[in-house]
Every structure is written in C-alpha cells, then in structure tokens.
Amino acid sequence: MPDTARGKLDLGNGVSIGNLTQWQTSLDPSLTPERLGLGARTQSDRSRLSRWFSKQGNGYNTLRRRLRQGVHEGSAVPADIELRRISKRYGTGVVAADEFSLRILPGELISLLGPSGCGKTTMLRIIAGFVMPDAGSVLFSDADVTDAPANRRDVGMLFQSYALFPHMTVEANIAYGLRMRGVTKPEIRRRVEQVLEQVRLDGMGQRYPRQLSGGQQQRVALARAIIIRPSALLLDEPLSNLDANLRHEMRAEIRQIQQRLGITTIFVTHDQEEALTISDRIVVMNRGRAEQIGSPVDIYRTPKSLFVAQFIGEANIFRGSILGRTERGTRSFALDDLRLEVENTAAPDGSTAAILVRPESVHVFAPEDSRGEAYPNRFPATIEAAFYLGPSVSLRIRIARNVLLHVTQPAESLGSTLSSYVPRQGDAVMVAWQATASRLIPSS
Amino acid sequence: MLLLPGLALLFGVFLAPLGITLRYSFNRFVPGGLQEPAFVLDNYVRFILDPYYAAVLLRTLAIGAGVALVALLLGYPLAYAVARSRSRWRALLIAATLIPLMTSVVVRSYGWTILLSNSGVINGALASLGLPRVKLLYTMTGVVLSLTQVMMPFLVLTLVGVLQNISRDLEDAARGLGAGRWRVFRDILLPLSLPGIAAGSFLVFALTISAFATPRLVGGASVEVMATMIYDQVLSALNWPFASATSIILLAIVLVLTIVEGRMLRTRSAA
Numbered sequence: 138m139p140d141t142a143r144g145k146l147d148l149g150n151g152v153s154i155g156n157l158t159q160w161q162t163s164l165d166p167s168l169t170p171e172r173l174g175l176g177a178r179t180q181s182d183r184s185r186l187s188r189w190f191s192k193q194g195n196g197y198n199t200l201r202r203r204l205r206q207g208v209h210e211g212s213a214v215p216a217d218i219e220l221r222r223i224s225k226r227y228g229t230g231v232v233a234a235d236e237f238s239l240r241i242l243p244g245e246l247i248s249l250l251g252p253s254g255c256g257k258t259t260m261l262r263i264i265a266g267f268v269m270p271d272a273g274s275v276l277f278s279d280a281d282v283t284d285a286p287a288n289r290r291d292v293g294m295l296f297q298s299y300a301l302f303p304h305m306t307v308e309a310n311i312a313y314g315l316r317m318r319g320v321t322k323p324e325i326r327r328r329v330e331q332v333l334e335q336v337r338l339d340g341m342g343q344r345y346p347r348q349l350s351g352g353q354q355q356r357v358a359l360a361r362a363i364i365i366r367p368s369a370l371l372l373d374e375p376l377s378n379l380d381a382n383l384r385h386e387m388r389a390e391i392r393q394i395q396q397r398l399g400i401t402t403i404f405v406t407h408d409q410e411e412a413l414t415i416s417d418r419i420v421v422m423n424r425g426r427a428e429q430i431g432s433p434v435d436i437y438r439t440p441k442s443l444f445v446a447q448f449i450g451e452a453n454i455f456r457g458s459i460l461g462r463t464e465r466g467t468r469s470f471a472l473d474d475l476r477l478e479v480e481n482t483a484a485p486d487g488s489t490a491a492i493l494v495r496p497e498s499v500h501v502f503a504p505e506d507s508r509g510e511a512y513p514n515r516f517p518a519t520i521e522a523a524f525y526l527g528p529s530v531s532l533r534i535r536i537a538r539n540v541l542l543h544v545t546q547p548a549e550s551l552g553s554t555l556s557s558y559v560p561r562q563g564d565a566v567m568v569a570w571q572a573t574a575s576r577l578i579p580s581s
Numbered sequence: 582m583l584l585l586p587g588l589a590l591l592f593g594v595f596l597a598p599l600g601i602t603l604r605y606s607f608n609r610f611v612p613g614g615l616q617e618p619a620f621v622l623d624n625y626v627r628f629i630l631d632p633y634y635a636a637v638l639l640r641t642l643a644i645g646a647g648v649a650l651v652a653l654l655l656g657y658p659l660a661y662a663v664a665r666s667r668s669r670w671r672a673l674l675i676a677a678t679l680i681p682l683m684t685s686v687v688v689r690s691y692g693w694t695i696l697l698s699n700s701g702v703i704n705g706a707l708a709s710l711g712l713p714r715v716k717l718l719y720t721m722t723g724v725v726l727s728l729t730q731v732m733m734p735f736l737v738l739t740l741v742g743v744l745q746n747i748s749r750d751l752e753d754a755a756r757g758l759g760a761g762r763w764r765v766f767r768d769i770l771l772p773l774s775l776p777g778i779a780a781g782s783f784l785v786f787a788l789t790i791s792a793f794a795t796p797r798l799v800g801g802a803s804v805e806v807m808a809t810m811i812y813d814q815v816l817s818a819l820n821w822p823f824a825s826a827t828s829i830i831l832l833a834i835v836l837v838l839t840i841v842e843g844r845m846l847r848t849r850s851a852a
Contacts, residue, residue: 267753287756294757300750304772313768317759358754365758 215243216368223273233259235425244399248412251422293362295375301346308342314365467572478513478572496545498574512569606825614819624826645790660740690798693727719801736781743777
C-alpha cells in the first residue's frame with residue numbers, strides 16, 4: 138500500500154472518517170487526502186464510509202470496492218454487534234422476535250440457544266441480512282446496517298447444510314468471496330492456500346465438495362467464511378449433520394480458529410451441551426425473547442426462569458411454598474409433607490416458589506451411612522429405576538409419594554459410597570443434598 | 582407378463598403406424614392420390630432439392646427455437662417463484678401455470694386470433710394509445726406468441742423440479758460472500774439449473790416443431806410449418822409418400838436432437 142498520512146474527515150451529519158489510504162483518493166480527484174484522511178482499517182470507519190458512499194451514487198462504486206479490498210489486505214477489526222428491540226412476525230402469526238435486544242462484544246462467541254421455533258435462526262438471518270425485521274435495528278460497530286442487503290454486510294456464514302457450491306472446486310468455493318471483492322488473482326491464490334492450511338485441507342483444493350466427507354465439507358465452508366476476514370461469523374447449527382465424535386472435534390476446531398482470529402461469532406444451536414462448551418456467553422431464547430443472557434456457568438447454575446432451568450441440563454423442579462428462616466441463614470421450603478432447606482431469599486413466608494435441584498448435586502448413601510448427616514436435606518428413599526451409563530449411573534429415586542428425584546452419580550463414587558453396591562430397583566437408600574443445591578427460581 | 586398390455590398398445594398404435602409411415606415414404610407417388618409400392622428415395626430427394634421445403638423446415642425450426650427461448654425467458658422467473666414459494670401461493674401459481682394446458686387447443690388458438698387480428702384487442706389498444714398497428718395474425722411473431730403460452734407450462738414444470746433441488750442456502754451463502762442478485766443468478770442458479778434449462782427447452786422445442794393446430798389457425802397459409810405441410814400433402818395433394826417422407830424427416834430431427842441432448846447432459850453430470 139502507498140504511504141499513508143493520518144487525518145480525519147468530517148462528512149457532515151456527525152459522520153466522520155479517519156484513516157483512508159492515498160490510493161483511494163487517486164481514483165477520484167475530488168477526494169483529496171485532506172477530505173479523506175488515511176487508512177480506513179477499523180470496522181466503524183468502513184461502515185461509515187460505506188454508508189456515505191452508498192449515498193453518493195454510482196460513481197463511487199468502484200471506489201467502494203477498492204476500499205473493501207484495501208481493508209481486506211489488512212486484518213479486520215472485529216465488529217461489535219448491537220440488536221435494538223428487534224421484532225419479527227411471520228404471516229402465519231408466529232412471533233420470531235419480540236423486542237429482542239442484545240449487544241455482542243468484539244471477538245466474543247455468543248450462542249443463541251433454544252428449542253426449534255424459538256426465533257434463534259430468524260435472529261441470525263436478520264443479523265446476516267437475509268431477513269428484514271419488522272421493527273428495530275441492527276448495528277455493526279455503531280453503524281446502522283438494518284437496511285443493508287446481505288452482500289454488503291461482510292459477514293461469514295456457516296450453514297447446517299454446508300451450502301458449498303457443488304459445481305465449483307474447493308478452491309473456487311473458498312475464493313468466491315474474494316472474487317466478489319475484486320481481489321487480484323495471485324493474492325486470491327496465496328490466501329486460499331493459507332486458509333486451506335489453516336483448516337487442515339492442504340492439497341484438497343482441486344476436489345469437488347461431493348468428494349469430501351461431511352467434516353471436510355464443513356471445514357471448507359469455514360475456510361470460505363473466514364477468508365474474507367468477515368466482521369462477524371454467523372454459524373447456523375453447523376455441526377448438526379456430523380456424527381458425535383466429529384462434532385466434538387469440529388467444535389473445538391471452530392472455537393480455536395475463532396479465538397485465534399478474534400472474530401465476533403454468533404452460534405445458533407439447539408444443543409445445550411454444544412452451547413455450554415463453546416460459548417463465552419449464551420442467550421437462551423424462547424418465543425422470540427431472550428429468557429436469559431449469561432456465561433455458561435451462570436446459565437447452568439443460576440437459571441433465571443423455569444424455562445431455562447428445564448432447557449439446560451437435567452433438572453428436578455419442585456413447586457412448594459417458602460417458610461421461615463433457619464438458624465443457618467437458609468429458608469425452609471414445604472414440598473408436600475417434606476421439609477427442605479433451600480438457599481436464602483427475600484421472598485415472604487408462605488409465598489409459593491419453584492426450586493431446582495440438579496441431578497448431580499444429590500448424593501446417594503446406604504440408609505445407615507453416617508455421612509448423610511452432614512446434609513440438611515436428607516430423606517430415606519427407594520430406587521425406582523437405575524440405568525448404568527458407563528461413567529455415571531442415572532437413578533430415579535422416590536422420596537415421597539408424589540416426589541420422584543432424578544439423580545446422576547459418578548459410577549466411581551457410587552462404588553465407594555456404597556461399597557461395591559450396585560443400585561437396583563426397589564433398594565432403600567438415603568439421598569442428601571446441600572441447601573445451596575436447591576436453587577430458587579424466580580417465578581415469571 | 583404385466584408389461585404385455587402396455588407393450589401391445591405401444592406396438593399397435595405407435596410402432597406399427599410408424600413402420601407403415603416409414604414404408605410409405607419410399608413408395609412412388611402416382612398423381613391422382615395413389616401410390617405404387619416401390620423402394621425409391623424420390624420423396625426425400627424432392628424434399629432436399631426444393632428450396633421451398635428447406636424454407637418450411639427452417640421456419641419450423643426457427644419457430645421452435647423462438648418459442649423455447651421466449652418460454653425460457655418468461656418461464657424461468659415464474660419457475661423460480663414457484664420453487665421458492667410457500668404452500669399456499671405455490672398451489673395457486675402452479676394452477677395458474679397449468680391453465681393454458683387445460684384449454685382446448687382450438688379454443689385457445691381462436692382466442693389468439695381475436696387478440697392478434699388487425700382489428701383485435703392488441704391492435705385496438707395500440708391504436709388508442711396513438712401507436713401504429715402491428716400485423717401479428719398470420720405472422721411468425723403471432724405463432725410464436727400463442728405457442729409460447731401453451732408451451733411455457735412444460736418448461737416451468739421442468740424448471741421447478743430442478744430449481745427446488747438447489748438449496749436456498751446456496752443462494753444465501755453466495756449473497757453472504759458478497760454476491761449481488763445478478764451474480765447469485767449467474768454463478769449459482771444458472772449453472773446448477775442448466776440441466777433443467779436444457780431438458781425443458783428441448784421438450785418445448787420438440788413439441789413446438791410438431792405443433793399443428795396453432796400454426797394453422799394463427800399462422801394461416803402464410804406461416805407454413807412442417808406439420809401443416811404434411812397435413813396438406815395428405816389431404817389436399819393426396820401425396821402420401823411425400824407426406825410420409827416429410828414426417829420421417831421431422832421425426833429424425835427430433836430423434837437426433839434427443840440423442841445429442843441426452844449425451845450433453847450425461848457428460849455434464851459426469852464432469
């Protein structure tokens with residue numbers, strides 16, 4: 138690139154552009170270096186520029202293309218993405234987004250998690266520009282792109298179906314985005330080679346997609362998406378068509394590449410385990426709204442609604458009423474005839490509430506085992522069903538006539554606790570858990 | 582065993598008459614509507630040597646190509662809309678596409694003569710706009726127009742099948758990578774739908790060059806095509822041998838094109 142001098146340009150209406158390169162001005166004499174400044178490397182500069190250019194009419198198209206190309210020679214700065222009160226309703230009456238707001242930080246990997254029909258895919262398609270929201274706005278690094286078509290948004294996208302162009306070679310698939318940006322042929326060749334290496338597909342450039350395995354195809358799709366150095370990477374259930382082992386491998390690979398490149402990434406999935414392992418933050422979605430936004434640990438440990446508690450992981454949910462305070466600073470909780478100790482809360486006595494007990498927080502002891510006495514919640518119980526899963530044992534344990542508890546115990550600890558005891562249907566045991574393991578769920 | 586009735590029908594009403602036609606085409610014509618058994622190439626030689634017949638053949642092929650092209654240009658967007666539409670609109674669009682096929686060819690063609698004639702609806706509209714009248718009835722343009730209407734469904738239905746198999750994700754992927762609508766069409770839809778375009782256009786072409794009623798009614802005597810010429814040879818000139826030879830030539834053209842098209846598609850899919 139030619140030498141650069143820094144400056145800032147005010148385009149009026151509060152739009153200013155800094156950091157443009159000299160060669161951009163050489164394309165149009167009216168764009169003097171003073172007017173343009175130099176080196177538009179940052180995402181917000183680019184967005185502002187591209188908006189400004191689109192207002193200027195056709196003469197600026199070439200310039201805009203060259204500008205994009207120039208930016209892609211450098212490393213892209215990850216965008217932060219802001220969704221402001223987005224609503225979308227389909228003709229059939231399905232609410233896909235209901236005043237949905239979210240701010241995604243630069244370089245962050247955020248998952249949109251929810252059951253099918255919760256609006257997560259629609260949200261992703263709105264961010265990509267394939268779907269127009271009825272209301273609300275989408276901002277990429279403070280630039281409003283709500284009305285920008287998908288081909289102007291500069292996002293990389295991965296599909297569940299891979300969506301590789303079947304009539305093009307791997308190389309042509311990967312090069313497509315660069316070709317659209319008018320990047321020169323030798324440069325394309327260099328970068329394709331580099332990215333093929335990055336996704337461990339060196340030497341496969343001349344193959345056609347159908348000659349590759351599912352995992353390889355998705356890696357080609359990943360290469361095709363990252364080669365344009367997108368401001369954001371959008372993943373629409375990219376692992377759903379892969380078998381379990383490959384899925385774990387690809388998951389780690391996507392995460393690794395995403396972190397190395399620092400691309401702002403939005404990952405849509407219905408698989409909670411996938412979301413928990415890969416994300417910086419998770420948005421649990423239901424009926425077009427965000428039920429909860431938080432880190433994987435937050436979402437799992439302190440679900441803010443019944444929906445989240447039930448959707449993430451296995452959950453024992455009991456409804457009852459909150460009673461008085463105990464001397465240990467916890468609260469009593471009435472569940473049928475049982476008295477439980479639960480975490481502290483400001484809720485008044487007698488108010489009804491739901492509690493969540495995760496299957497792995499419950500310990501199972503032999504009835505006479507004294508270790509059970511260390512837990513405030515302990516009940517004699519009967520095993521109704523036992524399933525051996527290898528690393529763990531899944532148990533259905535009845536602690537009262539109407540109360541059935543799902544319990545997961547590591548197979549190891551079970552052996553040591555119950556001394557080579559193998560749980561069988563009908564066995565009498567003692568179940569016990571801490572007060573803090575019974576989380577109150579705010580009723581909504 | 583189950584094949585027998587079908588085979589019998591195929592042989593009885595299709596292959597046997599075809600064989601007879603082939604045989605007739607080598608007979609010698611006796612003026613007055615008779616033929617004498619022979620094995621001569623007179624009829625074929627006459628067709629090839631007389632420039633009048635070459636003109637008819639060329640005109641027929643031109644109409645076939647014209648109809649295929651116009652039907653493709655009009656039908657592709659329609660087929661795309663059908664392929665991408667959701668259930669409710671889809672049924673409606675398909676029904677609308679098929680309506681021309683459900684109308685009798687004679688009624689449809691007379692309808693077109695009313696539209697196209699010098700004092701017809703189209704020219705009336707042109708005149709009221711102060712535009713010059715255009716001669717459409719008894720011209721090739723008129724024939725192409727009216728044949729396009731009935732041929733388009735064949736093309737549309739063929740294309741719908743092919744376009745449906747092109748995942749929408751592919752278009753989205755291309756758009757996401759920076760391709761505008763035109764580039765998506767040129768780089769993705771067009772190459773992937775080429776087999777459908779070829780098959781549909783060919784079907785329309787083959788049906789058009791053997792069409793009879795519409796060229797006769799809309800084209801009249803001034804737009805003579807192979808089918809109308811064969812008809813006249815049989816019923817007016819009573820020259821069965823020559824009509825047979827002409828039929829065989831028309832059939833051979835379709836046959837050769839079928840083979841060529843099939844081979845083209847196979848090499849494409851093998852690549």
